Amino acid sequence: MFESLQSKMNGSVILPEHPNYEESRAIFNAAIKKQPSAIAICKDELDVAESVQFANVHGLEISIRGGGHHISGTSLTEGGLLIDLSAMKQVAVDETTKVAKVGGGALLSDVDSETQKYGLAVPTGTVSETGIGGLALSGGLGYLRGKYGLSCDNILAAQVVTAHGEIVRASADEHADLYWAIRGGGGNFGVVTQFEFQLFEVGPEVLALDVMYDLQDADSIYRQLDEFQKTAPDEISLNVTVMDLPPLPDLPEFLHFKPVLILSGMYEGEVDHGEEVIKPLREMATPIVDQSGVVAYTDLQTKLDAMVPQQANFKGSSLFFQDLSPESWQEILAEKEKAPGHLMLQLWEVHGQMNRVPADETAFATRDARYALLLDIMYEDENEEACQEWINGFYHRFAPISYNGAAYLNGIDPDSEIIQNSYAANYKRLVEIKEKYDPENVFQRNHNIQRASVHSD
Numbered sequence: 418m419f420e421s422l423q424s425k426m427n428g429s430v431i432l433p434e435h436p437n438y439e440e441s442r443a444i445f446n447a448a449i450k451k452q453p454s455a456i457a458i459c460k461d462e463l464d465v466a467e468s469v470q471f472a473n474v475h476g477l478e479i480s481i482r483g484g485g486h487h488i489s490g491t492s493l494t495e496g497g498l499l500i501d502l503s504a505m506k507q508v509a510v511d512e513t514t515k516v517a518k519v520g521g522g523a524l525l526s527d528v529d530s531e532t533q534k535y536g537l538a539v540p541t542g543t544v545s546e547t548g549i550g551g552l553a554l555s556g557g558l559g560y561l562r563g564k565y566g567l568s569c570d571n572i573l574a575a576q577v578v579t580a581h582g583e584i585v586r587a588s589a590d591e592h593a594d595l596y597w598a599i600r601g602g603g604g605n606f607g608v609v610t611q612f613e614f615q616l617f618e619v620g621p622e623v624l625a626l627d628v629m630y631d632l633q634d635a636d637s638i639y640r641q642l643d644e645f646q647k648t649a650p651d652e653i654s655l656n657v658t659v660m661d662l663p664p665l666p667d668l669p670e671f672l673h674f675k676p677v678l679i680l681s682g683m684y685e686g687e688v689d690h691g692e693e694v695i696k697p698l699r700e701m702a703t704p705i706v707d708q709s710g711v712v713a714y715t716d717l718q719t720k721l722d723a724m725v726p727q728q729a730n731f732k733g734s735s736l737f738f739q740d741l742s743p744e745s746w747q748e749i750l751a752e753k754e755k756a757p758g759h760l761m762l763q764l765w766e767v768h769g770q771m772n773r774v775p776a777d778e779t780a781f782a783t784r785d786a787r788y789a790l791l792l793d794i795m796y797e798d799e800n801e802e803a804c805q806e807w808i809n810g811f812y813h814r815f816a817p818i819s820y821n822g823a824a825y826l827n828g829i830d831p832d833s834e835i836i837q838n839s840y841a842a843n844y845k846r847l848v849e850i851k852e853k854y855d856p857e858n859v860f861q862r863n864h865n866i867q868r869a870s871v872h873s874d
């Protein structure tokens with residue numbers, strides 16, 4: 418039956434018997450084995466519209482894939498139609514208006530490499546192989562969050578293929594409700610084939626903070642960081658990463674498997690002043706290594722790529738915190754020892770512009786937390802169940818002291834309670850907009866918004 422779809426598409430339809438099927442199906446998280454009946458590799462918005470209509474007529478579940486990086490694997494469907502946007506990566510910069518038009522399947526590297534030609538940047542994330550589609554539609558936390566906000570805060574407009582296969586433009590003046598919903602509401606409302614993003618002057622060189630401390634100093638470092646965060650200027654954004662170092666060949670042997678705390682970030686502003694600002698962050702304990710310094714923005718944006726393992730099994734969790742006491746931080750760290758896999762635990766401080774946006778101005782509701790906790794656990798097949806149990810247990814143990822049990826939805830499996838906690842008062846409006854644009858829940862492979870889940874008033 419897929420011949421009729423192929424005949425209407427500029428792109429191609431890949432079926433399970435195709436020699437490239439497995440390669441085309443693969444996503445970041447190797448644990449997700451779902452097998453779509455077909456993969457529609459769309460070249461343009463008309464291909465996307467044809468694919469949506471085809472799936473509707475044939476009763477096929479749709480999944481949308483931007484960069485395929487969400488660890489929950491919502492970009493794959495079992496037996497349905499995968500709408501793949503990887504051939505829609507075009508990035509066009511208008512230097513005068515400072516607006517970038519970005520294809521719905523672009524990766525962060527596509528965005529950064531093109532925008533930096535003009536000394537401009539969109540606030541995105543920190544690993545360049547991530548897709549802008551999923552990242553921006555559910556938030557988008559990166560080094561520019563303090564100064565310029567989340568990626569979703571900087572969406573000026575989007576071309577969207579709706580559940581009925583119509584192509585509409587969402588902006589402040591056109592389909593304003595849809596425009597509100599896609600800024601944080603994920604893939605619930607349609608397939609975004611093109612974003613228009615606000616650009617800012619960034620780089621080409623920036624001041625990066627990158628200090629590795631012994632995990633033994635984590636308590637004292639957290640106390641100092643917590644004080645620093647209270648008055649941190651918008652120009653700086655700080656990420657704490659706790660992990661056991663992998664036995665990489667380019668690391669000296671004494672560091673293999675060593676538990677460390679890495680304090681990383683970026684100062685977006687005048688370098689001399691930035692050096693002063695980051696000085697105390699470099700002296701919070703005796704560093705094992707301090708690689709802070711001036712780097713090309715594009716190098717900083719790709720620096721962490723090497724740390725990301727390919728084709729491994731992952732599970733993830735997340736929570737926001739407003740007040741995280743040093744004692745709770747210690748309890749969180751103690752959980753690391755019980756993780757049945759290799760854990761990367763990240764505590765990202767959040768402040769500045771991303772928290773200045775009113776909670777009801779976009780669908781992304783968490784606007785006055787101080788920290789985002791992100792957990793990623795990499796595991797062997799036989800530990801899958803233990804990992805799931807550990808990850809669920811972690812969320813439920815710390816949710817009561819968190820920011821209303823809200824999570825960063827880009828880092829956690831769909832769960833109706835967590836989704837509602839995260840959208841908070843915005844959930845009701847999201848349900849209304851979902852009913853208007855997608856009453857049959859055609860787009861359900863996501864952190865799904867549904868009427869049945871609305872809390873009674």
Ligand SMILES: Cc1cc2nc3c(=O)[nH]c(=O)nc-3n(C[C@H](O)[C@H](O)[C@H](O)COP(=O)(O)OP(=O)(O)OC[C@H]3O[C@@H](n4cnc5c(N)ncnc54)[C@H](O)[C@@H]3O)c2cc1C
Binds near residue numbers: 541542
């Ligand atoms: C190694 C790694 C590093 C990360 N670093 C960061 C970071 O620094 N900052 C941060 O904020 N997040 C980060 N994330 C999380 C990241 O934001 C999410 O994984 C995000 O969903 C990735 O987008 P994607 O397009 O690659 O995802 P996909 O898996 O392709 O898509 C996820 C979902 O988004 C929706 N979607 C994607 N594209 C579209 C589209 N064009 N139109 C409509 N719906 C769409 C679909 O519902 C899809 O199921 C990281 C993840 C990984 C694995």
